[in-house]
Amino acid sequence: DAMVIQNPRYQVTQFGKPVTLSCSQTLNHNVMYWYQQKSSQAPKLLFHYYDKDFNNEADTPDNFQSRRPNTSFCFLDIRSPGLGDAAMYLCATSSPGNYGYTFGSGTRLTVV
Amino acid sequence: DQQVKQNSPSLSVQEGRISILNCDYTNSMFDYFLWYKKYPAEGPTFLISISSIKDKNEDGRFTVFLNKSAKHLSLHIVPSQPGDSAVYFCAASAPDNDMRFGAGTRLTVKP
Numbered sequence: 001d002a003m004v005i006q007n008p009r010y011q012v013t014q015f016g017k018p019v020t021l022s023c024s025q026t027l028n029h030n031v032m033y034w035y036q037q038k039s040s041q042a043p044k045l046l047f048h049y050y051d052k053d054f055n056n057e058a059d060t061p062d063n064f065q066s067r068r069p070n071t072s073f074c075f076l077d078i079r080s081p082g083l084g085d086a087a088m089y090l091c092a093t094s095s096p097g098n099y100g101y102t103f104g105s106g107t108r109l110t111v112v
Numbered sequence: 113d114q115q116v117k118q119n120s121p122s123l124s125v126q127e128g129r130i131s132i133l134n135c136d137y138t139n140s141m142f143d144y145f146l147w148y149k150k151y152p153a154e155g156p157t158f159l160i161s162i163s164s165i166k167d168k169n170e171d172g173r174f175t176v177f178l179n180k181s182a183k184h185l186s187l188h189i190v191p192s193q194p195g196d197s198a199v200y201f202c203a204a205s206a207p208d209n210d211m212r213f214g215a216g217t218r219l220t221v222k223p
Binding site: 040045092100104 | 144146148153161201205211213215
């Protein structure tokens with residue numbers, strides 16, 4: 001089945017230690033998104049790629065970076081994780097003209 | 113700036129009864145609305161959607177109603193089943209803009 005896959009499902013990292021979360025898709029969608037979701041809050045868009053064009057939300061901290069080496073893969077890099085960065089990170093994809101998003105299962109990040 | 117609001121964090125319903133989940137929005141440019149369902153430890157999955165040119169869309173036990181003048185939409189589940197227990201996110205998008213989500217409502221359907 002075509003899908004969006006996020007690895008790992010659970011990630012524990014040390015305070016200040018760089019961490020990378022990965023997302024891959026087999027849908028060949030142009031657009032890939034990274035959302036941060038904290039408990040009982042709406043998923044918050046961090047940034048998205050339209051093909052290779054990177055779009056950063058104005059309030060996304062500089063601590064968060066992203067890479068999209070090809071259509072299938074997108075990475076979220078957190079350069080110096082703080083305790084406040086502990087959250088569920090969701091990757092989603094969409095294609096132009098299609099309002100619906102397809103989500104991965106998410107990566108739950110714990111910062112210790 | 114929370115453009116999509118789900119004011120009820122939780123809802124509990126008896127099996128077989130109707131579940132009504134509500135959502136309000138503030139951006140009049142939104143023209144497409146979606147509901148996503150999320151089980152624990154999984155990503156949100158698409159449930160049902162509605163375009164702003166409609167006021168109702170039905171898919172089996174799920175119906176979404178849109179009241180544009182009130183900037184309000186609701187999701188009705190009839191009859192509710194225990195397997196419907198999940199967090200439901202309302203989402204909205206405007207042309208050429210990204211989707212905005214509500215904070216979710218946790219639905220519990222009791223047997």
